[in-house]
Amino acid sequence: MNKNDFAPAPPMGWNSYDYYDTTVNEEQVRANADYMAKNLKEFGWEYIIVDIQWYAHHTGSRREQFQYIPFSKLEMDEYSRLQPDPVRFPSSAGGAGFAPLAAYIHSLGLKFGIHIMRGIPRAAAHAHSKILGTDVAADEVADPSSICGWNPDMYGVRNTSAGQAYYDSILKLYASWGVDFIKCDDICNTNLYTEHPYSARHEIEMISTAITRLGRPIVLSLSPGPALIDKAWHYGRYANMWRITDDFWDDWDLLKNMFCRCELWQKHVSRGCYPDLDMLPLGRLGKGFGKERQTNFTCQEQRTMMTLWCLFGSPLMLGAELTLLDEWTLSLLTNKEILSLATPDCRPWQIHRDETQAIWTGCNETDGSFYVALFNLSDKEKEISVSLEELFFCPYVRNPNIKGQDVIQLRDLWKDEISMFTGSTISQSVKPHDCVIYKIG
Template structure:
């Protein structure tokens, strides 16, 4: 009798459950276009990782496939080690330069390998950060327990094996100033921040935190400045205190092992520069993410000081129209990013705010996103085309199979994580259909056709001016379905796009 190990049992149960779900999905859930990952390994995520000289290298190789998987690396520098069971790379590199490696993963069903570079220099976040932030699910009601639970859900759901790595505490953790650095400490809901960060790291993930240069945050918790040297402020409000604690807080975050900072206020260059210098003074790489409502006139300055910056106000889970003057819809934000494109590059990313798929709530009550299935496909496709940070805002303990499929299509995520780091721009339109084009590192292009209309629309691709690919198209691949489009004829073939939907393609062309 055939004996099955734990991982094979889990795989077969998952497959059986998915077959039942697919049989009833037409009645209950949207159909996921993403194919199941194979049993053999696939190494996912970016092909490049940046670290500053002397800062810790912390990279967990994301890979799908039935566990156990054995990880190996060719040409790994002697200063680094890899955990063969988990794929975690750790160590410190002091010499600047590019280290060319080959990542390898093997299990009982096969093996995979991937070219990978570690670049030691002045830039980090060489591809857009991928992770989760607490605000859109829990608002200010976060607790240490909820953050730990979410970190475990990131791993349990499999999202971490597709490149999602950051677990970010948004507004609501801040308590009083104390300790060696006179930095902000966790409030009563966060009794041991150091232990929380350690837990996140032990799961192979990275920890993020929230602050503001104001005396108090938007949710009226303590901020990064105050009226006295001990951190007191007189009245909650959106103003800068007489005394800045940027250096104190940066040292505290580095001591805890923080990997990501969301710095929140209407972005100005003076306070951005102050915190940037404070973060760089510590031997730990902390992704510096600015929020919110950046000014295009300051975009060049942002790129010299931070890894990402919000280009908008807050996003909401609506397609056409925001909830209030400070809330914006997916289409309002997503289709207005062309002017920011020149400022996107490896290590410097325009941020159109978090993803609003899955179950959201902003604190009071978790509910499914109001976006339709097609609108969610457009949302993820557009953010990937824009080289935007992919920061989830949903409750990771309440992921259904459709949402997991939406977030784990590696061919789609590869467009976001492409090494070239170019942001797509709108290259043409055909009625309600907008074409966006993104050049890729391998010489191919990502082409997205978005139907912004309220009814299905059929379009041809026989006008190259619609999307700007030069040369003759030799191959075209549907990325959501992970299938080549057989016998594609650019002069005759048509695409039918549902309302508010998308067709996302990878295109190869010859001169």
């Protein structure tokens, strides 16, 4: 199977991290899945992803000291493979793993994903645990010189046949559970090693190989960023998503910086290959961090974020507690016109960017739809203008009829309002940190 067919459009879903941190449990996952199936599935939202440390005991119990409790007890089988904590995930008891939870999510017409750390559990290496299908123990597979700087659970995996056997065994297990999506961490940029930030390159290839051998589609997402632009070809060959930023939160300076990152990566969006702008910090956030709050983004900033993520073609992952979504947030997530931009058929193109504004176009190469977005990056209301000449310079324009028209129709995708345009320049007053996006013609 071609891995590019695993995600023909940027994946859209929910991830437990932004609200629950390390503490999410089965009941909470099911509640968010129920909400998605009822309220969001028809708009393309389909993945339910359990984020970090689902295998660790007593998560969050010492949060004032540690996000990840040093060398805590991990649930693990005899073959060095991590298992869900049965206290938080009761249906996993007796070796069932995530299969019952995945089956429930599939019954809703949704897909199921999990977070993993690259590598093999340190506890397995110290205990000389078995590796399925080999006569080699975990201590011979583990590379103690390759660790994560912020999580204590794993050693890196050596680039050996036994190392590949270990990755084959965990992917086979995940497939048997019904996993459709894997977010692998400490692998896109191994930032502890500043002189060798792509030190886990071989592990990306090993995981990709293990998925290919399954003959079953599992989307592979790589974290954390920032991804290395000179390795774009490698990410695209072996993964479906890769983070081009470190953790993104609800701060305007971080959002403004995303325009720089999108400029850098705009030519690398294609079918099955998606530079990832990270999760959407909307709605209620931070409970697992001990700082529950409504997003700090203003309504204008939220609109800017959704427009940029969709027009750029980033995966869309919600971090909020879905059952607490307010009507405003729900309206952002169910705007079909905006969400329709998030397809590899709609090619993004930046026309202009400076400290105060950014102008982007998108052209759908399949149906010829053409869009322009005007972003106000400044702290004051601003008139933003773009000439038709600049718009039609976009190399992806496929609708020659637009160029010859004396009067052009503009449809505001957020307001669902139509206006008629004559002249050579489109100009609009835009509020601070806000945007407008028009479908042209």
